[in-house]
Amino acid sequence: MTSDTILRVAARGDGVTADGRHAAFAAPGDSLHADGTLSHGPHHQTPPCRHFPECGGCQLQHLDDEAYAAFVTDRVASALAGQELAADLRAPLVSPPDTRRRATLHAEAKGGRILLGFTAEKSHAIVDLRECHVLAPALFAIVAPLRGLLQSLGFRRRGDVHLTLADQGLDVMVSNLTADGLDAAEAITAFCERHGVARFTIDGGYGLETRWEPRPVTITLGGQPVPLPPASFLQATQEGEDALVAAMREATQGAGTIADLFAGLGTFSLALPARVYAAEGARDALAALKAAAGRAQLPVFTEHRDLYRRPLTVAELDRFDAIVIDPPRAGARDQAEALAACQAKVIGYVSCNPSSFARDARLLVDGGWRIDWVQPVGQFRWSTHVELAARFVR
Template sequence: MSTIVRIGGKGEGVADDGRRAALAAPGDMLNDDGTLTPGLHRQTPPCRHFPTCGGCQLQHLDEDAYAAFVSDRVAGALAGQGLTATIRPAQISPPRSRRRATLHADGKGGKVRLGFTEAKSHAIVDITECHILAPDLFALVAPVRGLLQKLRLKGRADVHLTLADQGPDILVTGVKADGLSAHDAIVDFATAHRVARFAIDDGMGPETRWEPDAVTITLGGVAVPLPPAAFLQATPEGEASLVAAVREAIGDAPTTADLFAGLGTFALALPGRVYAAEGARDALFALKAAANRAQRLVFAEHRDLYRRPLTVAELDRFAAVVIDPPRAGAREQAEALATKASGVIAYVSCNPSSFARDAKMLCEGGWRLDWVVPVGQFRWSTHVELAARFVK
C-alpha cells in the first residue's frame, strides 16, 4: 500500500513509491491490487459525464488539490530546466465560467450528438449537462443540436461557441447549409435564442448567415471587432488575472512591445505607447481598427514572429516586452530577447513546458525570473497557463 502524493501532468495520481493511478487524488491510498481508498482531497465529481467526457480530467479533486496541481505544473516545468522562482497562489476560474469552447457533432443513424469527445478518442459524448461552460453557452447546446438535425447533418462538424458583447457567437464548420429551408432554420434559431452572429464554414472560410449588429468583444475598455472563432482568453476571470499580472510586471513603462498580440488583450490594457505584432490578419485588422477608433497609442503590424522575430536592435527600443506565444512557445524570439540590453519582460504562456524552455534561455542571457502566477482558467483540466516577470 502507498499514498498518492501529487497529480502528474496528464492528470494521473503519483504515489510515494512511484506507481501511477488514473483518477486518483492526493491523500488516496493506492492498494497493492491497484484499487484506491479515498482520502481527504477527493470529492464527488459534479457532472454525470465525468470521467467519460474529455472536457474535464480532474473533477474528482477538491479545490485545494486542484489549485495545488496548477501550481505544481509550473514548478515542475521550471525544475526540469533547473530553474526556481517565487510561485504565487494559483488563480482559478470558477465553475460555469468558460466563454469560449468548441463542441463536436455527428449525425450518425439520423440522430445528432453534440458535446466534447471522450479522452483519447473521437467518440462524442452527447452532453446533457456541463459544469464548465457559461450558462448562456450551455443553454444553446440542445437548440444547436436541434438545428443541426434540421440541417440534416450526416458527417462530423465542429461548433465554435463564444460569448461576445452582443451575446452568443456561433461558427459551425464542416457542414453545408444550402437552400431556403436551411436559411429559414438558421434565422428562426438565431432569432429565438438571441444569437449575436451565426456563421457557416464549409471549407471555404466563414460565411456569416446572421449578424444584426456588428459583433465585438471588449478588451481594455475598448470594443474590438470579433472575427468568427477568434482566439480569446477562455474566461473573464482568467483574462483579468493575466492582464493584472502583465500590468504589474511592466509597471509604468513608456514604451512596450506586445508580441503575439492577438485582438489586443494586453495591448489595449497597457500604459504608454504600444507596438503590437500579430501574424493572424483578421485579429490584427480588428485590433488596428479598435485602437484607431478609441485613439489608443497602439501601432499594430502584421508580422510572423516565427519567421521574422524582432531583432535585438528592435527590442532595445522598448522599455518593456509582453510576449504571449502559442503552445509551442517562442524559441527564436526568446533567443533575441535573451540578449536585449535592459528592461522588463512579461511572459504569458499556455504551456509551462515551453515556457520553462524559453525561460532558461532568458536566464542564461542574464535575465532574472522574479515571479510566476499560475492560472487555471480551463477548470478541472490539465491545461495550465501562467504569467511571469523577468528583469535584467
Template sequence: MTDTIVRIAARGDGVTETGRHIPFTALGDRVHADGTIEPGPHRAEPPCRHFPECGGCQLQHVDDTAYAGFLVDRIASALMGQGVAVPEILPPHISPTVSRRRASFRAESRGRQVRLGFNAEKSSRIVDMHECFILRPELFALVEPLRRLLGELLGPRGSGGVRMTLADQGPDILLENVPVAGLQATERVTDFANAHRIARLATDDGDGPQTRWEPEPVTITLGGAPVPLPQGAFLQATDQGEATLVEAVREAVGPARILADLFAGLGTFALSLQGRILAVEGGRDAALALKSAANRAQRTIFVDHRDLFRRPLDEQELSRFEAVVIDPPRAGAREQAEMLARSSVSRIASVSCNPSTFARDAKILIEGGYGLDWIKPVGQFRWSTHVELAARFSRE
C-alpha cells in the same frame, strides 16, 4: 502493501510513492494491494454526470487545494527539467465553475438522434452533453436547440463541429462541415439565430467561414475598448482568467511607458496598458481588428502585422522599449526569446499556455542575463490539465 498518492502527473493520473500511475486518484488517496482506493483528504465528489467519460475535464475528482497544487507542480517540474531555479510561485487563480466563454464541440447524427458534446477522453467518440459545469449558462442554453437544428441539417447520417464564443452582443456560433443547402435550410438557420438572439452565425464547409446572420457587427471588449471579433480569433477562455493575466502583466511591466506587445492578438494586453505601445501580431484579421479598435478608442497603439516566427524583433528594435509583453502560442517563441536575451529591455512580462515551452524560453532569457522574479499560475480551464501562467523577468 499500501501506496499513497503523493502528486498528480501532467496528464491527470495520481502518482504513488513507489512511482505507480493510478487514474482518477487524488492527492492523499491510499491504494491498497487489492486495487481498492481509500479516499484521502483532497478527493472531491465530481459534480457532473459525464465525468470521467467526457474529455472536457480530467480532474473533477480533486478539490481546489489539490488542483492549485497541480498547477504549481506542473510549472515547477517544467522549470526543473530545464535546469532553471524555481522562483516565487504566487497563489494560483482558478476560474470558477460555469465561466467558460468559448468552447468547441463535435456533433454526429445517427437516424433521428444527434449527439453533441466533447469527445470522450482519448477517443473520437462524442459524449452527448446534457449538463456542463464549466460552460457559461448563455452558451449551454443553446445545446438542446442546436441539437434540434443539427438534426435537420446533418441528415440521417452526418457529422460536423460547433464552435461557440460569448461576444458582447451574445453567442457567436460557427458550424463546421454542416451543410446548409437550399432555401429551406437557409431559412431554418436564420429562424434559429433570430429566435435565440444569436449575435452571429456562420458556416464553414472547408473554404472558410461564411456569415449567414449578423444583425450588428460582433465585438469583444478588451481593456474597455470594443474590438471587432474575427472568426476564429483567439480569446482567453474566461473573463476571470483574462483579468488575472492582465493584472499580472501590469504588475510585471511596472511604470514602463514605452512598451512592445508581441503576439498581441486582438489586444488583450495592449489595450489594458498605459503608454506608447507597439503591438505586433502575425494574424492579419486580428491585427486589423486591434488597429481599428485602438483608433476608435484613441489609444496610442501602433500595430505591426508581422510574423514573429519568421521575422522576430531583433535586439536593436527591442532595446527601444522599457518593457516587453510576450504571449506566444503553445509552441513558445524560441527565436524571439533569443533576441530578447540579447536586448537591453529592463522588464519582460511573459504569458504562456504551455509550461514546457515557457521553461525552454525562460532558460534562454536567464542565460542572457535576466532573472525570473515570480510566476502567477492560472487555471482557466478548470478541472483540466491545461496550465497557463504569467511571469516577470528583469535585468538591472
C-alpha cells in the same frame, strides 16, 4: 505518509506515490493498494458531472478545490524544475465552475441523431453533452437547440462548433455545414431570433459565410469594443483574462514603450498604459485590434508579422522599455533567444504551456535574466491545461 499514499498529481492527471507508482483518478491523500484499487482521502471529491471521466473536457473533477489549486501550482513548479529553474510562485488564480466563455465542441450525425459535445478522453468519439459544469450557462443552453437545428438542416458530415460569448450575445460558427435554399435560411434566422444569437457563421468548405449578424459583433478588451472575427482566440474565462492582464500591467508598470508580441485581438495592447507596438501574424485579429485602437485614439501601432519566421531582432527589441509576449503552446524559442540578449528593462511572459515556458525561461536566465515572479492561472477548470504569467528582470 506511507509509500502507498498519493502525494501529488502529475502533469497528465495521474496520482503519484512516494515510490513513483501512478494511479488514474487519484487525489493527494488517497491510498493506492497492491491490487491497484484506491481508498479515497480527504481531497477526493465526488465528480459533479455525469459525463466524468468519459468526457475529455475535464480530467480532474475528482480533486477538491485545494487539491486542484495545488495541481495548478505544481504543474508550473515541475516544469521549471525540469529546466533546473526555481521561482517565486504566487498563489494560483483558478476560474470558478460555469465560466468558460468560449469552447469548441464537435458535431456528428450518428444513428439518426446529432451528437454534440467534447470528444472522449484519448478518443475521437463524441460525448453527447447533457450537462456541463465548466461552460458558462449561456453556452450550454444553446447545445440542445443547436442539435435540433443541425438535424433540421440535414447535417451529415462531422464538424466543429465554435461557441463564444461576445458583447452582443452568443457567437456560433459551424464547420462542414452547408445550408442552401430558402428553407435553410429561414430556419437559421428563426433559430437565431428565438435564442438571441448574435452571429451565426457556417463553413461548408469554401470559407466562412455569415448567415446572421444584425449588429456588428465585438468583444470588449481593455475597456474597448474590438471587432470579433468568427472563431477567434480569446482567453477562456473573463476571470482568467483579468488575472493575466493584471499581471502584465504589474510587470510593465512604469514602462513608456512596450512591445506586445503575439498580440492577437489586443488583450494586453489595449490594457497597457503606454505606447504599444503590437505584432501579430493573424491578419484578421490584427485588423480588429488596429480598428479598435484607432477608434479609441490609443497609441497602439500594429504590424502584421509572423514571429516564428521573422522574430524581432535584438536591435528592434532594444527600442522598448518592456516586452510582453504571449505565444501559442509551442512557445517562442527563436524569439526568446533574441529576448535573452536584448536590453529591455523587463519582460512579461504569458504562457498556456508550462513546459515550453520553462524551456524559453532557461534561455532567458542563461542570457542574464532572472525570474522575478510567476503567477499560475487555472482557466480550464478541472483540466490538466495550466496557464501562467511571469516577470523577468535583469
